[in-house]
Amino acid sequence: MTGPVRKPQTTIFTVMSALAQQYGAVNLGQGFPDESGPARIIDAAAAAMREGRNQYPPMQGVPELRQAIAAHQRHWYGLAPDPDDGVVVTAGASEAIAAAMLALVQPGDEVIAFEPCYDSYKACIEMAGGTLVPVRLEAPDYRPDLGRLRAAVTSRTRLILLNSPHNPTGTVFDHGELAAVARVAVEHDLYAVTDEVYEHLVFDGREHLPLAGFEGMADRTVTISSAGKTFSVTGWKIGWATGPAELIDRVKGVKQYLSFASGTPFQYGIAAALESGEDYYRDYLESYRERRDLVTAGLADLGFSVREPEGTYFVTCGIEGFGYTDGMAFCLDLPERCGVVAIPNQVFYADPTATRPEVRFTFCKPVEVIEAGLKRLREGLA
Ligand code: PMP
Ligand code: GLN
Numbered sequence: 001m002t003g004p005v006r007k008p009q010t011t012i013f014t015v016m017s018a019l020a021q022q023y024g025a026v027n028l029g030q031g032f033p034d035e036s037g038p039a040r041i042i043d044a045a046a047a048a049m050r051e052g053r054n055q056y057p058p059m060q061g062v063p064e065l066r067q068a069i070a071a072h073q074r075h076w077y078g079l080a081p082d083p084d085d086g087v088v089v090t091a092g093a094s095e096a097i098a099a100a101m102l103a104l105v106q107p108g109d110e111v112i113a114f115e116p117c118y119d120s121y122k123a124c125i126e127m128a129g130g131t132l133v134p135v136r137l138e139a140p141d142y143r144p145d146l147g148r149l150r151a152a153v154t155s156r157t158r159l160i161l162l163n164s165p166h167n168p169t170g171t172v173f174d175h176g177e178l179a180a181v182a183r184v185a186v187e188h189d190l191y192a193v194t195d196e197v198y199e200h201l202v203f204d205g206r207e208h209l210p211l212a213g214f215e216g217m218a219d220r221t222v223t224i225s226s227a228g229k230t231f232s233v234t235g236w237k238i239g240w241a242t243g244p245a246e247l248i249d250r251v252k253g254v255k256q257y258l259s260f261a262s263g264t265p266f267q268y269g270i271a272a273a274l275e276s277g278e279d280y281y282r283d284y285l286e287s288y289r290e291r292r293d294l295v296t297a298g299l300a301d302l303g304f305s306v307r308e309p310e311g312t313y314f315v316t317c318g319i320e321g322f323g324y325t326d327g328m329a330f331c332l333d334l335p336e337r338c339g340v341v342a343i344p345n346q347v348f349y350a351d352p353t354a355t356r357p358e359v360r361f362t363f364c365k366p367v368e369v370i371e372a373g374l375k376r377l378r379e380g381l382a
Pocket of ligand 2: 011013014029030031032167
């Protein structure tokens, strides 16, 4: 006799990208750039393959990459993770999130995250036997309400899982908001796990500040990021977690039984990528700023209620103006009606029915593709 089986749901990204293929639609849904990252880093990975670096790397990642990650944290944020004990390379940020939840969350624990939140959070928390306790970022500004955060803490709360810059809303938590989150974590003796994969996509002179840098947080925070976004190589799946040796050791303890290790030549490619000068990051940001402005102006002009993103390569917008009360219905109609794909934000909420109808478009696409998408929306929604 078999016991209850957890039936995995297909993620919205898979569903919507399949619709994009079926209808030949412009895919402004799943967040992956059409263009590869810089040739220099592709060459570095290819060279590593040719040099025979094709077997298992050390479980915690090749030393060159761990040193480059530690140097990155020092250069940008003044953080000082130990490259030997305080850094672990993972199969994308996804594996780092899963390993951190499995390492730090006990059955019965509660994990607070601001919602909407990235879809893997709930799944990973539940795989660890915990419960996601969502705290709303309310439309249309999507700023954190620290009173609500405090009210969500119970005796079972184990950690706060924080994503800034925030997918899907584009909110970048500011200094005061992060300091308040840090105070709650310290007062209640909670861990923090931060998802900072969009750390280099922060617009208009704002600053990305890791929570680990706030008072009392260094010893209780696991900081997660990934090379996929910053270097436009989402398929390489090279991510990492940094933090105090004790917490990273626990993450490694789980990670060794998930993937053990992955992507040896890509790890060398990313070690080379992290040597990029500040001009790389500046040009990268500027190219996204232009596309953000193009897509937000275009969508607003079409009648979407647009919240201009402060960071990330996503824009969240309300669709009330189109007579839809359900974002999923809108996104399921869109490929056939307009030849465009978007993501319904309700999948990022614990209770999808309680949210306003809103959808997410990505602008990690060439200008011509974004323009083609806007043109199709204009024609199809007319
Ligand atoms: N966190 C967020 C907020 C994301 O948007 C993504 C995107 N894909 C991930 C984690 C996963 O990153 P990776 O592809 O490196 O596993
Ligand atoms: N992070 C990307 C997004 O939010 C896609 C991730 C995925 O396909 N699982 O669109």
